[in-house]
Amino acid sequence: MSRLNAANVTLANEIISHYPKKKSALIPLLHLAQEQDGYVADDAMEHIAELVEVTPAEVLGTCSFYEMFKRHPVGTYMINVCTNISCQLLGGEELLHHAEQTLGIRPGGTTDDGMFTLEDVECIAACTEAPCLQVNYRHEYRLSTDDFDRLVADLRSGKRSDIPAHGTLGTVRQHIPADRRAGIKHPDDEGTPAWFASRQPAES
């Protein structure tokens, strides 16, 4: 895993061109690298440094500041189980424990088949839907342990095509023509957020 591939270099240069200072494109390019490899490889950081004309150390400084940039390979699916207060009260810790048992890994670990990486996280801003988790930063709400097992089974069997592989992000491509988007819906097209919809009175 490595430097940005040719297609992504083209994309990178396009992204860079949106900023008056090349350096400003650093974070979008880190996203791009993470999308390419599922994580940000050292080689990719060096490549980005060349592209935006800073030192690799500066790229590393920025990259390592953000938890969501992974600097080592992670699973195709990154499962973040919330253990903060609301979730904890409603069974978040048990859910995490169950996830550890089911996947056979501790938080921070990756399954041998490279499918899943487990993390425990602090509040992911869905307290009303506790206990919750994220798969590649897509929320799953009010999970029982059975729900969790079903989720894992679905992910394994490819039924969750709505969740792209780890690293795929929509925002990198905000200026990218529609035909080159990663197939993610624009936030405006998302419709009513789930946590909102479930609390809304049935439409009359």
Add this chain to the structure above:
Amino acid sequence: MTATENAPATTGVPFTLNGVELEAKQGENLLDACDRLGVHIPRFCYHPRMTPVGMCRMCLVEIDTGRGPALQPGCMMTVSPNMVVNTESEATVKAQDGVLELLLINHPLDCPVCDKGGECPLQDNAFAYGPGESRFVEEKRHYEKPIPISDLVFLDRERCILCDRCTRFADEVAGDPLIHFVDRGAQTQVNTFPDHPFSSYFSGNTVQICPVGALTAKPYRFKARPWDLTGVESTAAVDATGARVAIQSSQNRLVRVLGVDSDAVNWGWLSDKERFIHEATDAEDRLTDPLTRDDAGEFVVRRWTDATKIAAEALQGPAERIGVIGGARLPLEAQFLWARLTDELGITSRDAQLGDGLDPAILSGAPRATIDRACTPGGTVVLLGADPKEELPSLFLRLRHAVAEDGVKLIELTPRASSLSSYAKARLYAAPGAAAEVAAAISTDASASVGGVDAQELAKAAELLGADGPVTVLVGRANLAETADLTAAALVALHDVAPDLAVLSGLRRGNIHGAIEMGLVPGSAEGGDGAAGKSTEAMLAAAAAGEIDTLVLLGADPMADVPNRELVESAFAAVATVVSIDTFNTASTARADIVLPAAAWGEVDGTFCNLEGRLSPLSAKVTSPGQARADWIIAAELALATGHDLGVGSLGEVRSAMVETVPSLAGVDFDGLVSDADGPVIGGDRAWSLSAPSVSVPPVDGYGLRLLVDRTLWDEGTMVHHAPSLAHLATTATVSVAPAVLDRLGVQPGDQVTLNHENGSVDLAVAADGRLPDGVARIPFRAAGFDAGTLIGEGPVVDVRLDRASS
């Protein structure tokens, strides 16, 4: 209204400090104001030469700006009118206590084995302002104990308090942001990118400014404890910038050199060369005894009296058949005595430069600039010479600050992009041989490209040279494979566009400006016929032709330093007697007949004259090995032995004689130099009196590439070679060309190519250098593995051809 009424208010800013009404300067930082007014606020991250960042919170003090007292970091505050500051209030004391307790939570407290112990701001502040006891019982954070972040610097992340001084220095001052904060929160650490070491020429400064023992320098690690050290102030003599330093020794060995803040020169910063080269003084293979040859031609150790007598005989031959080469290593006092001695003997051929410098007339025939003048905000600097980062690194830091922060406009008139090129406002990369032509073409209505430089750049340069603000030209030797006359001609052409320009000398070799000032230049012998004095190159040529019997080398190694290698070889082969006065065995001492061991830097008191003409002290800290003695004593003894008593028996007497006889030194207080951080500038005003030498440069021949030979900071120079921590840094010889040339040759960087030149051919590894224009091949001078001097001949330029190596 008068002009004074219009002027911005320059009056002080009234504020209250610990209940006392005082005045700060306009825009003064609170910490600076308090320092000036005698109130100390503890701090870690604040550094007067860097942007305040408020990282450490140690400087929290209670400040009331009209909204009630609140704790604020003093280093981030500019004193405002009627500010009330309390550095002793209960809240302040509690805050200091708390900050220290937090800083110490993860600090390993391994002071007994820490190099910083005894001079550590964290220790001192913890003692003065800290809680005395920790409430922290948990496990501290652990990291691998020190990791090398470069060849010279080690980092112990456990000790780091994240003050951002080292990282700020690397980014802001050195422009080498190769260290950075990595990770976040409690895991934050300073580090490099994997496999990209902090290989900055200035890395040692981070060790000096780290407020804890997190950064340590390899040459000093575990060598001494601060309380065992004694020190004196001196001047770095390894290049001509003359950075002020403190040299420290323990048990009669130099162990450490620290930068001293001289406002006029180095602002406290040093290059790693200036900082660590002291190791050479301590080297095992110093010359310790006078040597002469026995009948079999082997060196034999002599007593000084005998060796002096033998050397004196050689000096008493016909004066016109004697040449004196070198002198830039010597302190001013010794240079003065050598000038006197050669005057007495009637020797007019004397030259402190080794054919790799400039005609001294360039310096005496043009108004002279100081570093401060070059760095005046709004001014313009023309780089007509070598890359200052490679040759004069402390000066480079001043220039970098000027162009990056103070709006000084930079024009590069260099063979390739310099280390400052990203700041340049006009880039005139003149092909070797074309500098003069390019300079002459600078004009606001330039319409055609000249010597590889676009018309647009020529016009830009003209505009900048015509703008307000002082114009300073940093003149040095950009290309050793090109005649220095071209540089002179380019300077004259620049003068036509900017008649008010002043020249800042870019001659690099140690105390070369002292030597020039004292008259160790061809033809300046007192009463001598000016024209009769030969330059180093002329002396060597005369020697080769059998016209010179004796060559005296004053700390000079022409075998390695004179660019034209063939010339030196034939001179040494022909000359009867070579007297070498040096500190080390060099290629030249090995060929000498009489070798006299001299005291090195750090072993003698004396005076240094930097590239501005600024005087500063050189100080003795340790004793010389064996029989080595000060150069001025050697000169005085030789004078006695040749029957010319110079009447000097002590350094004080030499100095009195200098003040009396050298007009530019009249009134100089040598003993006061140590306490004067800036030092007086001698040499005064000089009027423009230069005219362009005529040089005709042949058109590029069938060889196709024009040669650029220049220096890098780390080379095989004698001093670097003898400093164990630095020797391995020496550049290896490669030939670099623009990437396009590589493509044309069909080779990859790292491949071997054959370099064909007039006298033969050589195989070298090739490298791509995007800073080079097409049509130029560059080889570093005195690099390990290949002597570029063998390519340099008499011609104004050197042409070469590259081919794929036939393997």
